[in-house]
Amino acid sequence: MPTPPKLTPEQRKAALAKSTSARQTRAATKARVKSGELTLSAIFELATVDEAIAKMRVVELLESFAGVGKVRAIATLDRLSISQTRRVQGLGNAQRAKLMREFPDRVPAIHRGKLIVLSGPGGVGKSTVAKALRQTQSFWVSVSATTRIARHNEVDGVDYFFYSDEEFDNAVKSALFLEWADFAGSRYGTPRKPVEDALRDGKNVLLEIEIAGARQVKDRAPEAVLVFLQPPSWEELVSRLEGRGTDSQERRAARLALAQDELAQSSFFDINVINERVEEVVDRLIGLTTHQ
Ligand code: 5GP
Numbered sequence: 568m569p570t571p572p573k574l575t576p577e578q579r580k581a582a583l584a585k586s587t588s589a590r591q592t593r594a595a596t597k598a599r600v601k602s603g604e605l606t607l608s609a610i611f612e613l614a615t616v617d618e619a620i621a622k623m624r625v626v627e628l629l630e631s632f633a634g635v636g637k638v639r640a641i642a643t644l645d646r647l648s649i650s651q652t653r654r655v656q657g658l659g660n661a662q663r664a665k666l667m668r669e670f671p672d673r674v675p676a677i678h679r680g681k682l683i684v685l686s687g688p689g690g691v692g693k694s695t696v697a698k699a700l701r702q703t704q705s706f707w708v709s710v711s712a713t714t715r716i717a718r719h720n721e722v723d724g725v726d727y728f729f730y731s732d733e734e735f736d737n738a739v740k741s742a743l744f745l746e747w748a749d750f751a752g753s754r755y756g757t758p759r760k761p762v763e764d765a766l767r768d769g770k771n772v773l774l775e776i777e778i779a780g781a782r783q784v785k786d787r788a789p790e791a792v793l794v795f796l797q798p799p800s801w802e803e804l805v806s807r808l809e810g811r812g813t814d815s816q817e818r819r820a821a822r823l824a825l826a827q828d829e830l831a832q833s834s835f836f837d838i839n840v841i842n843e844r845v846e847e848v849v850d851r852l853i854g855l856t857t858h859q
Pocket of ligand 1: 779
């Protein structure tokens with residue numbers, strides 16, 4: 568048998584520190600699973616950025632769900648034909664899907680609120696619609712985090728949570744976002760927990776976000792209804808974008824090119840709604856919470 572390479576005292580110290588930190592991460596993750604704060608899909612996402620979680624044994628993870636002991640964890644893996652020695656990083660997509668069906672959110676679907684995602688090209692009027700919906704009390708409207716600078720009339724915690732780059736990085740690393748995306752040189756993300764809590768409490772949730780983020784939501788929460796807000800016409804969109812102030816010729820051209828790109832993605836969405844009148848869009852969105 569080959570003899571393992573001899574470690575220097577520094578290497579031994581570093582290895583020890585790494586395994587202690589991995590042990591602490593695993594214990595903290597299990598505690599968050601037990602309290603219901605982390606769902607399986609959040610753990611799978613965390614595993615992409617955290618080696619300690621990627622290397623956790625699946626059986627250990629399942630055992631930490633409230634009310635699931637070792638016996639049930641092993642029996643479940645057996646029934647799903649997943650090896651008891653499998654680690655999170657070794658799970659295939661089909662196995663992940665099976666596990667997520669086995670350990671869904673514990674609230675029956677019928678009592679959960681609807682998740683509606685309002686997206687569309689820049690300048691189409693999404694934020695006006697979201698503001699109007701906030702007044703109706705039919706929706707809980709998510710407040711996003713962003714790294715962009717607050718505009719003069721915006722309030723931290725009401726319009727956005729204004730994050731530094733470092734705060735945003737940390738939130739991404741801790742899988743605190745349901746989705747996030749780069750847009751116009753800043754980052755924007757939807758805090759996951761408030762959305763999950765509101766849905767669990769039976770509230771309808773509205774996310775007003777750009778298109779790349781909307782696509783991520785569909786991947787992570789397939790039950791979400793994706794609404795694409797269309798301008799009444801291309802000319803109308805151009806005039807709304809131009810009404811936005813003192814852009815240089817170059818910036819203006821970039822905005823229009825981006826809008827064209829965004830409009831081309833409308834077919835990915837479940838529903839297209841034309842923004843002729845804000846009240847009509849509001850009624851349509853409220854209708855989605857009862858008729859779907
Ligand atoms: P603004 O900086 O003008 O407030 O927003 C710029 C764009 O970012 C808008 O299209 C808005 O819908 C989008 N946005 C706002 N919050 C989020 C978010 O949490 N995630 C994503 N992906 N886009 C967002």
